[in-house]
Amino acid sequence: MRKTVTFLFCALLFLTAEALSAEVGKNLPAVIENSLGMKLVLIQAGEFKMGSDESPEALAKAFPQYDRRRFLNIVDEAPVHRVRITRSFYLGQHEVTVGQFKNFLAASGYIPESIADGTGGYGYNPAYDPKTSKRGDAFEGRSPVYSWLNPGFDQGDNYPVINVTWNDAVALSRWLSEREGKKYRLPTEAEWEYACRAGTQMRYYSGDKPQSLLKVANTFDAKTARNWPQWQAYALTGRDGFAFTAPVGSFAPNAWGLYDMHGNAWEWVADWYGENYYANSPVDDPQGPATGSVRVRRGGSWHTWSFYCRTSFRNWNTPQTRYTLVGIRLLREVAVDHP
DSSP states (O other): OHHHHHHHHHHHHHHHHHHHHHHHHHTSOSEEEOTTSOEEEEEOOEEEEESOOOOHHHHHHHOTTSOTHHHHTOOTTOSOEEEEEOSOEEEESSOOBHHHHHHHHHHHOOOOHHHHTSOOEEEOOTTOOGGGSSSOOSSEEEETTOSSSOSSSOOOTTSBOOSOOHHHHHHHHHHHHHHHTSOEEOOOHHHHHHHHHTTOOSSBTTBSSGGGGGGTOBOSBHHHHTTOGGGGGGSBSSOOSOSSOOOTTOSOOOTTSOOOSSBSSEEEEEEEOOTTGGGGOOSBSOOOOSOOSOEEEESOOTTOOGGGGSTTOOEEEOTTOOOTTEEOOOEEEOOSSOO
């Protein structure tokens, strides 16, 4: 009898919390704007299927220009598993822009890692030859010449800030939290994929075909490939209009009103990376492994091949990594009593 009462009590608590979260989400504005001019979109609590179980054969057929061995190594996207996001939240409508990051630095006094440690970042140099570099890297660096201010190509205030580390992103979120009395942070990997899918279960929120990205994302296309002809075979056929980054919001949003979830800049998320984490991931609000050495980034960039821009694809770097392809999108938590 006691066990039955306890079970019913716990079930009632869960249903009450779930109902409260749903009710809170219904009474909030769809879009808000914060003190840095960032617009954030309300993402309602809900559940979805996370990950991908596509076979190497299916991927090889969809991406025939790739060496089939690439598909044999994609094991961290499986298994597809049920995830429930129990709390509504606000997510940046756009990636954090150069102008917003500039204003954060001016108001806070924070010094980005690429400048603070003196090693700089990465950048585009037309004279640089990846074949002669130790890493075969597409970009020159690290070098003090490059930073969030100078990735080697023009960036206006309304472009996504890049060459920023995971630690820089956390510093921005903490400063905003203190300034506004609201909880800002990076989204978890699950929250990010939930928001990116926006109710879809396709490779991209624009469809299954790589060419569908041209309408919704700035990725590695024919125009970008002119600067990297050795990778021409991996470029999308056609042009999205940009050889490098694009102003945020230049393409169509997903069904939930979020822009550039594919392409433009990889986006840091909160989680440590775990190759086999999905096998034991909890259903409710997974947070990723408790420890690790590298943090996850999602979504692809302006220089990313379409295969790696898939919604389910997971990539990672150390928290100190700064790169010409990596940026930030912030989440603001929703309080029970007010937004």
